[in-house]
Amino acid sequence: MAESTFDRVCAIVREQGGLDDTELTEDTKLSDVGLDSLATVEIVMACEDEFGIEIDPDANPTTIGEFVKLVDGLLEK
Numbered sequence: 396m397a398e399s400t401f402d403r404v405c406a407i408v409r410e411q412g413g414l415d416d417t418e419l420t421e422d423t424k425l426s427d428v429g430l431d432s433l434a435t436v437e438i439v440m441a442c443e444d445e446f447g448i449e450i451d452p453d454a455n456p457t458t459i460g461e462f463v464k465l466v467d468g469l470l471e472k
Contacts, residue, residue: 400446400470401463407441408459421460442466 398406405419412430419428425435439450442462448469456462 400467401459403445404442404459404462404466407445408438408462411437411441419459421458421463423459424457425459426457438462446470 401421408419408425408428408430409415409417412428412434414428417428425438430438435456439454442448443450446466446469448466450465450469454465456465
């Protein structure tokens with residue numbers, strides 16, 4: 396079974412943020428797990444590569460759930 400968008404985004408966030416053992420939920424705020432704006436940009440770029448999408452530079456997801464919705468929305472286009 397293919398991994399869900401949520402699982403893939405969480406894997407990217409963990410890898411980019413060095414959060415190997417951190418539990419992530421849709422409500423997890425990136426700032427609450429110590430990710431700053433630079434880390435968020437790196438996550439956006441990694442998601443673009445992983446999913447073959449282009450995320451609007453003005454998009455500013457602050458939670459895992461917002462990232463997942465953003466990616467899913469772009470994948471549906």
